[in-house]
Amino acid sequence: xxxxxxxxxxxxxxxxxxxxxxxxxxxxxxxxxxxxxxxxxxxxxxxxxxxxxxxxxxxxxxxxxxxxxxxxxxxxxxxxxxxxxxxxxxxxxxxxxxxxxxxxxxxxxxxxxxxxxxxxxxxxxxxxxxxxxxxxxxxxxxxxxxxxxxxxxxxxxxxxxx
Numbered sequence: 001x002x003x004x005x006x007x008x009x010x011x012x013x014x015x016x017x018x019x020x021x022x023x024x025x026x027x028x029x030x031x032x033x034x035x036x037x038x039x040x041x042x043x044x045x046x047x048x049x050x051x052x053x054x055x056x057x058x059x060x061x062x063x064x065x066x067x068x069x070x071x072x073x074x075x076x077x078x079x080x081x082x083x084x085x086x087x088x089x090x091x092x093x094x095x096x097x098x099x100x101x102x103x104x105x106x107x108x109x110x111x112x113x114x115x116x117x118x119x120x121x122x123x124x125x126x127x128x129x130x131x132x133x134x135x136x137x138x139x140x141x142x143x144x145x146x147x148x149x150x151x152x153x154x155x156x157x158x159x160x161x162x
């Protein structure tokens with residue numbers, strides 16, 4: 001069970017970016033977080049790991065000197081957090097296996113590991129926090145991984161405690 005509390009998403013994103021600094025050194029990083037994001041009910045440690053895993057995956061697939069973007073904004077009553085890369089491809093077959101709760105195995109024909117364990121762990125952590133992780137192809141290439149996070153209601157037990 002995640003240890004959730006209300007957290008500032010920008011602080012968790014900043015922590016994940018600091019932690020991923022060495023793996024992102026050959027990429028440009030674009031950060032666009034809406035100024036009015038609400039506090040979110042998250043397990044900060046698990047969610048930082050999710051972001052680290054997704055940034056690590058993006059760095060593996062995106063060629064050097066391309067941009068990895070992080071964007072968060074309100075969208076249809078939720079917060080949409082996106083990690084976007086300019087990689088050459090995304091192994092959709094691996095994502096399908098992740099969705100079936102199996103671990104994708106490294107393909108013997110490529111030196112780039114398939115996105116397996118990190119995405120499977122991320123998906124599990126995200127779903128444990130009542131959120132959803134969804135991949136989409138980037139345009140014109142690459143991948144967009146979107147985490148849809150619920151906005152907490154204002155009537156939590158902490159808000160009503162005496």
